[in-house]
Amino acid sequence: MTKPTIPKTMHALQAIKFGSPEESLKYNEIKTPEVAHPADILVKVKAAGVNQAEAKGRAGNFPGPKNPPLVFGGDYSGIIVDKGAKVTGFNIGDAVYGSLKMPIGPNGSYAEYVLASQDSGAIVSKPDHLSFEEAGSVGVALCTAYQAITGMGNLPKEGTKKILVLGASGGVGTFAVQYAKTIPDTQVVGICSDKNAELVRSIGADRVVDYTSKEAMDALVKDEAETYDLIVDCVGGDDYYNRLVNTLKKEGTFSTTVGPIMHIGAEKIGLTGWLSMGATILGRKLFGARNYQMVLSFPWDKFSTEIAPLLADGKIKTVLKDSQLFDLKDGVQAHKKLESHRSVGKVVLRI
Structure with missing residues (x-):
């Protein structure tokens, strides 16, 4: 042309x-x-x-x-x-x-x-x-989900895998739910508000938990201790981490796309804030109850070979x-x- x-x-x-x-x-x-x-x-x-x-x-x-x-x-x-x-x-x-x-x-x-x-x-x-x-x-959202799950998730190679996605109805969360379901023998539970539950189920979640329901969240913590291989956190902050980290298996991974500050960057973070966040991440990595990972880079080298084909095949929308x-x-x-x-x-x- x-x-x-x-x-x-x-x-x-x-x-x-x-x-x-x-x-x-x-x-x-x-x-x-x-x-x-x-x-x-x-x-x-x-x-x-x-x-x-x-x-x-x-x-x-x-x-x-x-x-x-x-x-x-x-x-x-x-x-x-x-x-x-x-x-x-x-x-x-x-x-x-x-x-x-x-x-x-x-x-x-x-x-x-x-x-x-x-x-x-x-x-x-x-x-x-x-x-x-x-x-x-x-690009950015799906690559973030890919990195949180495949790049850092440390999923077991054999047997059924269980993944919990926090913020499952958001930009990264909707891709995380779908990408997780492309992995064979994987069950996905999404956490979102009840008004978005049907949407999250429609993109592949096997089950949805309403975070606005204290009863539902309490039941998740009580009944599903040491159940999940991976938590994909698309929200951030201490509350979800502290409440849900023990739903992971001993060898499971808490993989955050945001970090220990909820909606990080929504407000100005000074030097003290950055240092505190770095100390929290390091502390969780070294002494946390489970493996802790934070997405800090994008797998652009995988974009054309592993990520884009999922859209071409209609496996992710x-x-x-x-x-x-x-x-x-x-x-x-x-x-x-x-x-x-x-x-x-x-x-x-x-x-």
Whole structure:
């Protein structure tokens, strides 16, 4: 296909300062990125997923680039419009999706064009059965779930495996439930509110526990001691850890995608807070009742070979409500929805 005309400028959702969504995010016209290296792939973006790390970076509560204006966004889907000389397996006009290694900017996917790289391994062809919105929301959340379960979960190789997913109706949680069910002989119990229970069952959970029910949570703790091989924590904080760690088998693993602070980064964390969190993680690793792991990196090298095929085969689907689809210019509302901690599945920007 002939290379299309690429405008010199594009619209993007810029973080012009750190702060609330209203203070920070502006729909601005900026310079369009250009192919500069042999492995570069320029993508005309159709959809971009919104992730917690980006909202926390925008608020100034998470480590990342410190010199606004910045364009946040890691996940994307779209059409290739230009590529470097050494790019193979992709052509101009191909529909693709993937994720950038730096979801907190400075040149992210909340824009009409994004510059990806074949060297990252985190760009793949989009199957026809996936919408751009579904594909554009996958990367960070599904890779996080994969890392928590396969990268750090230490599941037994033989026999039935039991996994408990905390925050099962959220962006990472919905992928964690589905990914866990792709593992043979695995039973999955999801913890979420009763209003989201049917959804979590529909994506594969064998059982759902309502965290708002004291009776249900008390029964889980009392009746299922030393039952689970793995807890995938998508919420964070001390309460769930202290209450549920003993539902793990002696050799089981508590694998957190968040850490010992609930919704970490939702508020500013000073040096003392970071040191305290580090001490808590180290203490749990060294002296905790069970193995403790925290997701701190993404398995981009597995994206094209082990993660994307699950979507191509239809084994995993994006949970995406119409009410959580926003136009790029309405990115403020998308971030406010995410920060409410009441979103179900993914929040996505249409571009």
